[in-house]
Amino acid sequence: MITKEEKPRYFQVIEYINQQVEYGQLQKGDKIPTERQLVEILGIGRNSIREALKILEIIGIVDRKQGDGSYIRKDFHNWVSEPMSIAFMLSETNKKEIFEFRNMIEVEIATLAAQRITDEEIEELKACYSKMIEENEEEISAKYDKNFHSLLAKISKNMIIINSYNSMDYMLDLFIFDIRTDVVNSEGREVALTIHKGIFEAIINRDPKRAREAMKKHMDLIRRYYN
Numbered sequence: 001m002i003t004k005e006e007k008p009r010y011f012q013v014i015e016y017i018n019q020q021v022e023y024g025q026l027q028k029g030d031k032i033p034t035e036r037q038l039v040e041i042l043g044i045g046r047n048s049i050r051e052a053l054k055i056l057e058i059i060g061i062v063d064r065k066q067g068d069g070s071y072i073r074k075d076f077h078n079w080v081s082e083p084m085s086i087a088f089m090l091s092e093t094n095k096k097e098i099f100e101f102r103n104m105i106e107v108e109i110a111t112l113a114a115q116r117i118t119d120e121e122i123e124e125l126k127a128c129y130s131k132m133i134e135e136n137e138e139e140i141s142a143k144y145d146k147n148f149h150s151l152l153a154k155i156s157k158n159m160i161i162i163n164s165y166n167s168m169d170y171m172l173d174l175f176i177f178d179i180r181t182d183v184v185n186s187e188g189r190e191v192a193l194t195i196h197k198g199i200f201e202a203i204i205n206r207d208p209k210r211a212r213e214a215m216k217k218h219m220d221l222i223r224r225y226y227n
Helices: 010-022 035-042 046-058 081-090 095-116 119-134 138-156 159-167 169-187 189-204 208-223
Strands: 062-065 069-072
Touching: 010 035, 010 046, 035 046, 046 062, 046 069, 095 138, 095 159, 095 169, 095 189, 095 208, 119 138, 119 189, 138 159, 138 169, 138 189, 159 169, 169 189, 169 208, 189 208
Parallel strands: none
Antiparallel strands: 062 069
16 A cells, blocks of 8 residues: 555645645636645645646646646536546456446436436437438447437436546447447347337436336347347
8 A cells, every 4th residue: 555655746736736626725717826836835846746737637637728827627527538438448348347337327317317408408319319310321320329328418417427428438339339230130220219219209308207217128128239
């Protein structure tokens, strides 16, 4: 186990900023103390401070503006998507694990989406759904399928769900295309379209119970093909 004394010095900067956020001293959009101020506050060198700020920028916590300083980000919709996506791919996540993840959250996503969807989001969902069912090229239709589910995640307005979904973007692309291919080859294209129609209609009619049941039916269909 790494003790506090063994931690790299830049950890002090990260811990300090974390503490300031926790105490409400730093909020979204606020400017972080300058490098000179952090040297005085923490008693460490500028190289360690720059390294910490670079790490915070990479993981999407901080925006660094040339000649102006560093700021806590204002928008956290995609704050961990890229680093987590790379980590998932390197960890050799398999199709079964992706299904287990989706099976765990998709039903709740549909329920929340039906409860929280706005009039503008209904129109956005209608446009995505129309493209999915009207597209004859299966590979393109599969992309609209993924977009449909990603849009539901966004409509849920739960930031943990949104970021988790975004972080798996690339793998969901492959997973949905593979599963759709299996379903279409085995049961015909109409089955996939009918399943999505039930989800779509329940959500735009703001019916959480029906949305939950429709998404569960969708997941039960996928379960047959994820092995």
